[in-house]
Amino acid sequence: MPPSVNMVALVSVGRHPQSGRSRRAEQDGRAVEMGMNLSCDIDGQLSVVHVGDSKEPVLRQYAGMGLDALTVLEQDSGLDVLPGVVTYLKETKANLVLTGVRAERGESSGMLPYLLAEQLGWPLVPRVAEILSIKEGEAQVLLALPRGQRRSITVALPFIATVDNAAKGARQTAYGPGLRAQLNVVESEDNTDDIATSWDISPAKPRPKRMKVVKAKSAADRFKAATAKPAGGGGRVMKNETAEEKAQAIFDLLKQEKIVR
Amino acid sequence: MSDFSSDNIIRRDPRAEWIARNRLHPLHDSVVSAGRGEVRGPSGLLRKNPHLVGFIGPNGIKRIDRANTNSSAIGGKKWSAPQDVVLPLHQVVNPEGYIVVVPDMVGGRLTAHDKDILGLAHKLAGEHANFAVVAVCFGESKETQFDLAGVDRLIHLFGSEFDGFAPEARLSALMQIDAQYQPQHWLFPDSINGGADLASRLAARLGERPATQAWQVSASKTVCRGASASTDITRETPKILMLLEECGDAIDETRHEALPLDLDGYGLDYWERAESRLVDKGLIAVDPNAIPLAEAEFILSAGNGIHNWDQFHECARALGATEGASRVAVDDGFMPRARQVGASGTWVTARLYLAVGISGAIQHMQGIGQCDKVIAINTDAACDMVKRADLAVVADSEEVLSELIKLAQQYPLSIDNVSNVNEENSDAA
Structure with a gap:
């Protein structure tokens, strides 16, 4: 009997932010970690898929997380990876796809999961922090919001989830098991990315810092802007009230700012 | 005798002259200003008396308060309170095209990021004749200064279907806007507040290739960051743009109309038909x-x-x-x-x-x-x-x-x- 949840984690080659060397991508590693934890908890099976060069040493870092096998859709670099992935997902009857939010190389537009969702007709769950449970074809998912907040949603299988940096960190990789893992290489059709060939790609220029421009009409205004002390003192000061009144004023401000709900 | 008639005699007032010479005299100001008026020189030029500028400080030294910091302390001329400057109104009548901005509206207000994007939208609109900048705002809004932020037209969509986490309902509204107004560009903030998510959904649905992490945009060329911000990609400006912070300068010298814009089928069952496969269960209390x-x-x-x-x-x-x-x-x-x-x-x-x-x-x-x-x-x-x-x-x-x-x-x-x-x-x- 096939497992009820057929998970696929899409992994890419990362880029170390300082040295620029290839590494296990931060978010993709978290996606694999999430998939491995899920396959322990529920009746599921995880397969990890990479599109590109099968000789890439970084793939062994993913495999070293404790994977038995890794699938590589063999393709030259600079080609469109989307059609190969769509065919693979349809063939293997996957029903849960885990990816990072953005790749660390190439265009890093973060569009691949959205295009996959559109082509497969699946819903997309953005920036997942945790998949709490998958029961009877319905998953309960925690989304990572700004300022450390979390939102709970439910979504029916199949779906695509992009994994946020707030998800559990990827486990350590082991060198030996990584080398021993099996690589299943699948030849993939070549699809040139026509639009991207016309692009001009150069090393990033530092962005200019925004200057604080004073738009003053007269010299007096400029002088005032240059010597002005930072504005302040507009606040309300409570001195002689009782402690209850003071606390009530603070609490009212908290309510007004919707800090206390 | 007639030479000595009373109206021909110039009478000197020694006391007044004495006061006029004495800058420290309490009546000095009133005595000096009594004879003041428009003074013209021999060639008819208007003369200014530089000695009348300023005031005498407490230790008898003349002070000129150019910064006008304590004008109210001086009895002389009073400056009125800072007047509300009415900025010139930028009007777009019968726009030929639209540039649509979908701001994040964190907390119901335009963020600095949103305002920069509205400024950039005006820069793009300026390269076409008679284009209007449209802002699409979902749910409750506390923003009162759409006009000063540079919004020519405003599509404000209320309704419980847009509240909370509703990317699918929002996407179907954007699709409706795209079909009805056919905007030249869609501008989104490339932010974690939902802007990048919505933009990617729209781009995938429309089959457009968006520019992500764009930071230098003109009507023809766009420069985007790629490969985790280590490369610059120069490309033609596409229809959908996701913009980084400080990509443009916020509007600060004009006022805009912020006229409401209608959306066909809004309020009908259009959005109810849009299937919502992601069910929002609300925010979770976190430690x-x-x-x-x-x-x-x-x-x-x-x-x-x-x-x-x-x-x-x-x-x-x-x-x-x-x-x-x-x-x-x-x-x-x-x-x-x-x-x-x-x-x-x-x-x-x-x-x-x-x-x-x-x-x-x-x-x-x-x-x-x-x-x-x-x-x-x-x-x-x-x-x-x-x-x-x-x-x-x-x-x-x-x-x-x-x-x-x-x-x-x-x-x-x-x-x-x-x-x-x-x-x-x-x-x-």
């Missing part, structure tokens, strides 16, 4: 101390003025606040080093910062520079934190904190009592 200090929304910070630390921790728990501390509290060992706010600790971005017993060393004030609202509780009314605070309470911290704990426990919907907050807080989304 406030698990949130990184730099991005916490509400920080209760303790300094030297705290003596009852158990009470402080209890207050943070009751209010649902992330705990912070000043350097003194950390050095004395009452709080861990990771909780220190300020120059050698964390620079925080809280929306509300409650400083208890912190007088406000400059290193600490730097750390809270980005906080929106500051509340201070301190015994010293003259300290810097009280000057910076929007609400300052001059009292002993122990009494006020115990009252605050009581209030928080009485409040029915306190965070402690509800584990799952279903009511949508748009500020957190």
